[in-house]
Amino acid sequence: MVFALLTPLVIGDIFHLYITLWALGDQRWEFWNWSPMLWTTIILGLTLMVPRITWHLGVGRYVHTRDGVMEKK
Numbered sequence: 238m239v240f241a242l243l244t245p246l247v248i249g250d251i252f253h254l255y256i257t258l259w260a261l262g263d264q265r266w267e268f269w270n271w272s273p274m275l276w277t278t279i280i281l282g283l284t285l286m287v288p289r290i291t292w293h294l295g296v297g298r299y300v301h302t303r304d305g306v307m308e309k310k
Contacts, residue, residue, distance in 0.1 A: 239292070243289050254279065254282045254286070257275075257278055257282070
């Protein structure tokens with residue numbers, strides 16, 4: 238269930254950052270000219286995206302293939 242909730246959010250985060258940077262055109266690399274609102278958009282987008290990606294990678298959560306009971310030999 239969590240997978241179904243976080244997957245669209247990760248996709249949305251990626252596209253949101255991509256479209257934001259795409260819309261800047263040639264100014265995307267001129268960090269010193271970015272407005273505070275643009276900085277806020279980029280930083281908040283990244284801080285929301287990183288935990289969602291780490292969840293998909295299995296960081297900080299139970300993954301049965303990794304954390305399951307070891308087989309008896």
